[in-house]
Amino acid sequence: xxxxxxxxxxxxxxxxxxxxxxxxxxxxxxxxxxxxxxxxxxxxxxxxxxxxxxxxxxxxxxxxxxxxxxxxxxxxxxxxxxxxxxxxxxxxxxxxxxxxxxxxxxxxxxxxxxxxxxxxxxxxxxxxxxxxxxxxxxxxxxxxxxxxxxxxxxxxxxxxxxxxxxxxxxxxxxxxxxxxxxxxxxxxxxxxxxxxxxxxxxxxxxxxxxxxxxxxxxxxxxxxxxxxxxxxxxxxxxxxxxxxxxxxxxxxxxxxxxxxxxxxxxxxxxxxxxxxxxxxxxxxxxxxxxxxxxxxxxxxxxxxxxxxxxxxxxxxxxxxxxxxxxxxxxxxxxxxxxxxxxxxxxxxxxxxxxxxxxxxxxxxxxxxxxxxxxxxxxxxxxx
Amino acid sequence: xxxxxxxxxxxxxxxxxxxxxxxxxxxxxxxxxxxxxxxxxxxxxxxxxxxxxxxxxxxxxxxxxxxxxxxxxxxxxxxxxxxxxxxxxxxxxxxxxxxxxxxxxxxxxxxxxxxxxxxxxxxxxxxxxxxxxxxxxxxxxxxxxxxxxxxxxxxxxxxxxxxxxxxxxxxxxxxxxxxxxxxxxxxxxxxxxxxxxxxxxxxxxxxxxxxxxxxxxxxxxxxxxxxxxxxxxxxxxxxxxxxxxxxxxxxxxxxxxxxxxxxxxxxxxxxxxxxxxxxxxxxxxxxxxxxxxxxxxxxxxxxxxxxxxxxxxxxxxxxxxxxxxxxxxxxxxxxxxxxxxxxxxxxxxxxxxxxxxxxxxxxxxxxxxxxxxxxxxxxxxxx
Numbered sequence: 001x002x003x004x005x006x007x008x009x010x011x012x013x014x015x016x017x018x019x020x021x022x023x024x025x026x027x028x029x030x031x032x033x034x035x036x037x038x039x040x041x042x043x044x045x046x047x048x049x050x051x052x053x054x055x056x057x058x059x060x061x062x063x064x065x066x067x068x069x070x071x072x073x074x075x076x077x078x079x080x081x082x083x084x085x086x087x088x089x090x091x092x093x094x095x096x097x098x099x100x101x102x103x104x105x106x107x108x109x110x111x112x113x114x115x116x117x118x119x120x121x122x123x124x125x126x127x128x129x130x131x132x133x134x135x136x137x138x139x140x141x142x143x144x145x146x147x148x149x150x151x152x153x154x155x156x157x158x159x160x161x162x163x164x165x166x167x168x169x170x171x172x173x174x175x176x177x178x179x180x181x182x183x184x185x186x187x188x189x190x191x192x193x194x195x196x197x198x199x200x201x202x203x204x205x206x207x208x209x210x211x212x213x214x215x216x217x218x219x220x221x222x223x224x225x226x227x228x229x230x231x232x233x234x235x236x237x238x239x240x241x242x243x244x245x246x247x248x249x250x251x252x253x254x255x256x257x258x259x260x261x262x263x264x265x266x267x268x269x270x271x272x273x274x275x276x277x278x279x280x281x282x283x284x285x286x287x288x289x290x291x292x293x294x295x296x297x298x299x300x301x302x303x304x305x306x307x308x309x310x311x312x313x314x315x316x317x318x319x320x321x322x323x324x325x326x327x328x329x330x331x332x333x334x335x336x337x338x339x340x341x342x343x344x345x346x347x348x349x350x351x352x353x354x355x356x357x358x359x360x361x362x363x364x365x366x367x368x369x370x371x372x373x374x375x376x377x378x379x380x381x382x383x
Numbered sequence: 384x385x386x387x388x389x390x391x392x393x394x395x396x397x398x399x400x401x402x403x404x405x406x407x408x409x410x411x412x413x414x415x416x417x418x419x420x421x422x423x424x425x426x427x428x429x430x431x432x433x434x435x436x437x438x439x440x441x442x443x444x445x446x447x448x449x450x451x452x453x454x455x456x457x458x459x460x461x462x463x464x465x466x467x468x469x470x471x472x473x474x475x476x477x478x479x480x481x482x483x484x485x486x487x488x489x490x491x492x493x494x495x496x497x498x499x500x501x502x503x504x505x506x507x508x509x510x511x512x513x514x515x516x517x518x519x520x521x522x523x524x525x526x527x528x529x530x531x532x533x534x535x536x537x538x539x540x541x542x543x544x545x546x547x548x549x550x551x552x553x554x555x556x557x558x559x560x561x562x563x564x565x566x567x568x569x570x571x572x573x574x575x576x577x578x579x580x581x582x583x584x585x586x587x588x589x590x591x592x593x594x595x596x597x598x599x600x601x602x603x604x605x606x607x608x609x610x611x612x613x614x615x616x617x618x619x620x621x622x623x624x625x626x627x628x629x630x631x632x633x634x635x636x637x638x639x640x641x642x643x644x645x646x647x648x649x650x651x652x653x654x655x656x657x658x659x660x661x662x663x664x665x666x667x668x669x670x671x672x673x674x675x676x677x678x679x680x681x682x683x684x685x686x687x688x689x690x691x692x693x694x695x696x697x698x699x700x701x702x703x704x705x706x707x708x709x710x711x712x713x714x715x716x717x718x719x720x721x722x723x724x725x726x727x728x729x730x731x732x733x734x735x736x737x738x739x740x741x742x743x744x745x746x747x748x749x750x751x752x753x754x755x756x757x758x759x760x761x762x763x764x765x766x
Contacts, residue, residue, distance in 0.1 A: 047693030047701045047717070077689050079702065079718030112686025113719055215673045215687070216694050289672070289753075290598045290761050297762030303495025304598070306460050310430030311599050318430045319462070334430070335462030336496055370672075370762075372755035378673050379680030379753075 002137025002153035003029050005164030007187040008227025011136035013143030016124025018072035018110075018117055024143035025072040026121065028128040029183055030097065031065055035228030038064035039196035040105065041203050043220035049076030050086040051106040052219060058090075058105050062192030064225055065103040067183055068093045068128075069144050070121060071168070073110040076218040085116050092122050096129045107181045107221045109146055109168060141166035144181055147377065149257055154249035156242040161188040161230040163242045167250040180254065182207070182222040184246060187230035188239055198240040199224045206247035209279070209365045212258040213374070214287040222247075255366045260373030263295050266351045266366055273359035277314035281354060282365035284308045292370035298345040300325040305354060306334065315358040322355035385520025385536035386412050388547030390570040391610025394519035396526030399507025401455035401493075401500055407526035408455040409504065411511040412566055413480060414448055418611030421447035422579035423488065424586050426603035432459030433469040434489040435602060441473075441488050445575030447608055448486040450566055451476045451511075452527050453504060454551070456493040459601040468499050475505050479512045490564045490604045492529055492551060524549035527564055530760060532640055537632035539625040544571040544613040546625045550633040563637060565590070565605040567629060570613035571622055581623040582607045589630035592662070595641040595751045597670040605630075638749045643756030646678050649734045649749055656742035660697035664737060665748035667691045675753035681728035683708040688737060689717065698741040705738035 004011050009031055016026040031038075040059040042052050058064060068089055075082045086106050094101035108116070131139075141151040145168050152167040169180025184199075203222055224243065234242075255264050267285045272278035285291065288308040294301035302323045309321060323331035328343045330336075350369075368374075387394050392414055399409040414421075423442040425435050441447060451472055458465045469489050477484035491499070514522075524534040531551050538547040552563025567582075586605055607626065617625075638647050650668045655661035668674065671691040677684035685706045692704060706714035711726045713719075733752075751757075 045690060045693035046695075046699075047689045047704075074686070077686055077714065077718055079716065082718070112684075112690060113714065115719070213672050215671055215690065218686075218690050218693060288598055289596050289757075293758050293761035295762075296758065299762065301495075303457070303460055303601075306430045307428060307495060307599065307601050310428035310601060312429075316429075321430075331460065331496065333462065335460055335465070336498070370758055372758045374672075375676050375679065375753055375755045375758060378676035379678075379682065 001155055002141045002164055002166045003183050003185045004134050004137035005155040006162040006185045006227060008032050008229030009185045010132040010134055011140035012128040012131040012133065013136065013139030014124060014128045014131060017120040018070055025070055026124045026128055027069040027140035027143040028132060029067040029140055030132055031225050031227050033227055035189065035226060036063045036065045036103065037190060037192040037195055037226040038062060038223060039192055039199045040221065040223045041199060043217055045216045045218050047077065047218050049074050049108060049219040050078060050082040051075055051108045052221060053083065054086045054090065055105040055107065055221060058102060061102065063103050064105050065099045066093050066097060067105045067107065067223060068125065069107040069181060071109050071144050071146050073108060073114055073116045074112045074219050075108040075116050076112040078115050081115060085118055088118065089121060092125045096126050105223055109144065109181050109219055112218060137166065144168040147259055152250055152253040154246045156245050158234055158238065158242055160232040161234055162186060163246050165246050165250055167254060169254045180217060180220055182250060184224040184243065186226050188226055189228035189231055189233040190226050190239065194236060195224045195226055198243045201240055202244040202247040206244060206251045210251045210255055211283055211286045211365055212255060212368045255368060258368040259377045260371045261368035262371055263369040264349050265295055265368060266349065266364060268351065268353045268364050270353060270355050270362045271359060272356045272361040273315035275361045275363055278361050278363035280312050281309055281314045281356065282363050284312045285352060285354060286365045286367035289370055295350055296369035296371050300330055300340045300343040300345060302331045305352060306331065309354060314356060316356040320357040324353040326351050384538055384547065385524045385549045386547055386566050386568045387517050387520035388538040389545040389568045389610060391415050391612030392568045393515040393517055394523040395511040395514040395516065396519065396522030397507060397511045397514060400503040401453055408453055409507045409511055410452040410523035410526040411515060412450040412523055413515055414608050414610050416610055418572065418609060419446045419448045419486065420573060420575040420578055420609040421445060421606060422575055422582045423604065423606045424582060426600055428599045428601050430460065430601050432457050432491060432602040433461060433465040434458055434491045435604060436466065437469045437473065438488040438490065438604060441485060444485065446486050447488050448482045449476050449480060450488045450490065450606060451508065452490040452564060454492050454527050454529050456491060456497055456499045457495045457602050458491040458499050459495040461498050464498060468501055471501065472504060475508045479509050488606055492527065492564050492602055495601060520549065527551040530642055535633055535636035537629045539628050541617050541621065541625055543615040544617055545569060546629050548629050548633055550637060552637045563600060563603055565633060567607040569609045571609055572611035572614055572616040573609050573622065577619060578607050578609055581626045584623055585627040585630040589627060589634045592748045593634045593637055594666055594669045594748055595638060638751060641751040642760045643754045644751035645754055646752040647732050647749065648678055648751060649732065649747060651734065651736045651747050653736060653738050653745045654742060655739045655744040656698035658744045658746055661744050661746035663695050664692055664697045664739065665746050667695050668735060668737060669748045669750035672753055678733055679752035679754050683713055683723045683726040683728060685714045688735060689714065692737060697739060699739040703740040705740065707736040709734050
């Protein structure tokens with residue numbers, strides 16, 4: 001499963017000692033080909049971690065032979081030394097596996113502003129390489145966890161080909177071009193341009209629309225590697241759908257494991273004048289702390305939805321807005337609608353529908369409620 | 384004190400029964416002249432409460448004889464009936480006091496999406512009018528409280544003239560053109576144009592830069608009324624400074640009483656290319672939930688500051704950013720700076736300084752930490 005579901009890939013996950021806890025913290029994913037095509041999308045945060053700066057360069061070549069990922073440290077805001085460390089990490093992987101360092105992508109996650117313990121990371125690469133296996137996908141997925149409570153994997157089976165992937169992420173979970181660390185693999189026989197197109201189309205409507213806490217990471221990385229080992233070249237539409245399905249699945253897993261959350265909130269914006277309007281409104285609703293608290297309290301406080309919509313530049317008339325919570329239209333024409341006591345909010349999933357009555361476009365943004373547990377997790381220690 | 388510190392004003396605050404708790408919920412402020420000049424700024428939220436829509440019209444005339452304010456209900460998202468209720472409220476004040484309803488401003492605060500109990504509000508106006516007094520400022524300030532734990536008043540004494548004011552606000556506290564309900568009064572002998580200019584200049588750098596939770600109200604209203612009773616017409620610079628001083632004082636009181644907060648955070652952005660850049664960066668830092676949690680935990684987590692700066696469009700180079708927390712430069716040149724253990728965060732006020740190294744402009748945004756108490760206050764009941 002995970003990144004080793006597709007043929008042509010090996011992976012490993014080990015404890016290199018980067019984390020004080022002794023938990024797994026180093027993952028390696030290797031593409032044995034015959035092809036090493038790859039595409040990647042990275043955070044749009046202008047403060048980018050060293051591994052993002054490195055991997056962006058690597059991906060420009062469209063070829064990735066291996067990906068090394070560590071948890072226990074983001075290697076972000078670490079200056080020239082941090083970049084040297086990323087470079088040394090790629091070189092070490094290249095040396096151990098007999099590859100070109102320029103084809104080794106690097107991803108890191110953990111606390112910002114701390115240098116990685118290279119005396120532990122570099123030897124760990126050899127250990128991980130020795131454990132590479134076609135069944136190593138789960139261990140790799142486990143090794144990239146930080147505050148994640150579960151590891152996240154997903155697989156799509158095509159006709160003779162497969163797309164699989166792993167993801168980590170539980171906080172600092174918001175847009176960018178992508179969200180958190182994700183590695184997707186496929187044995188489909190496709191070139192880098194096709195991978196890039198499929199990946200961008202998929203992330204735009206999946207990871208980009210997961211907005212747990214409005215905080216954009218410095219390290220977000222999503223990679224898609226193709227080995228061609230299936231010798232099958234699927235048609236673009238089906239392949240794109242497969243990538244989107246796996247991204248959607250992993251995105252949902254991120255939301256369900258978001259730090260401290262007790263509710264998964266699906267914000268649907270419908271009848272917008274444009275998709276951009278729908279996304280802007282959805283994100284404004286998803287980021288409204290007061291609303292997120294109300295949902296936590298199982299309070300269908302639609303006034304906070306309207307208040308959030310009102311801060312956007314989307315096309316709408318205040319007296320034509322309609323809002324449903326779990327299917328009950330509690331706000332009609334910008335005013336009091338159906339009885340809010342009809343709204344059943346006992347379950348983990350809550351659906352907020354905002355009808356802008358301004359067009360035919362729509363978008364879905366996923367978010368979480370705001371809880372005392374979120375505050376605790378993010379105030380009790382540095383992460 | 385409060386709105387009756389300046390000569391020419393009377394005020395009252397009573398319990399009309401709008402709040403189930405029986406606490407004071409109706410305030411009246413009357414300008415006895417000789418002049419009734421006024422200026423106002425209102426929320427920039429596009430979903431505006433009925434009293435905001437009404438008062439915006441009233442203020443266009445530059446004359447306000449009385450202001451009626453209620454807590455216990457925002458009268459926002461209440462459709463045509465809500466607007467009729469606001470109109471009827473102004474008419475009732477006009478009738479009781481012998482004024483023109485077109486010169487009566489109305490302000491409401493409380494839960495969005497609920498009609499006001501007019502059967503209690505309208506009779507309450509007569510009761511309040513009967514209690515109007517030149518010493519009624521404190522009672523008026525108390526009657527406009529919602530989740531506020533204390534009432535907020537401020538006074539500036541000029542040479543023979545005075546500016547005084549009251550404010551309420553503890554949540555849904557963020558920009559707009561203004562923040563929350565504020566009434567300022569002065570006995571300076573100035574016309575509406577001068578009041579308008581002084582008020583806009585003041586709110587831009589005071590209430591507009593208070594951003595407790597990023598949530599913009601539908602009801603934000605700031606009014607400045609001048610009676611001319613001092614017969615003194617101060618020079619504009621001194622008067623503008625007085626208005627700014629009172630607004631700044633009230634803004635600080637709002638921050639110190641923000642829902643659930645345990646820290647007041649002063650975000651100073653310095654060496655920005657423009658003031659707009661400084662404000663954008665300051666607001667991005669002030670709205671970062673992860674950082675707000677870290678400050679709550681007394682954790683000088685500067686990585687979250689850089690991560691917030693990175694999401695803005697301001698001019699800066701990531702490797703030239705510097706960040707100080709309580710005066711300790713924990714981040715230098717985008718990387719690890721002075722020892723974070725030197726940062727003393729035991730006190731309520733925390734100062735974050737972000738140096739963009741891109742120019743000479745600066746701005747200050749005030750915010751609060753994010754706490755379990757905030758979550759509790761905003762999830763335990765509708766507000």
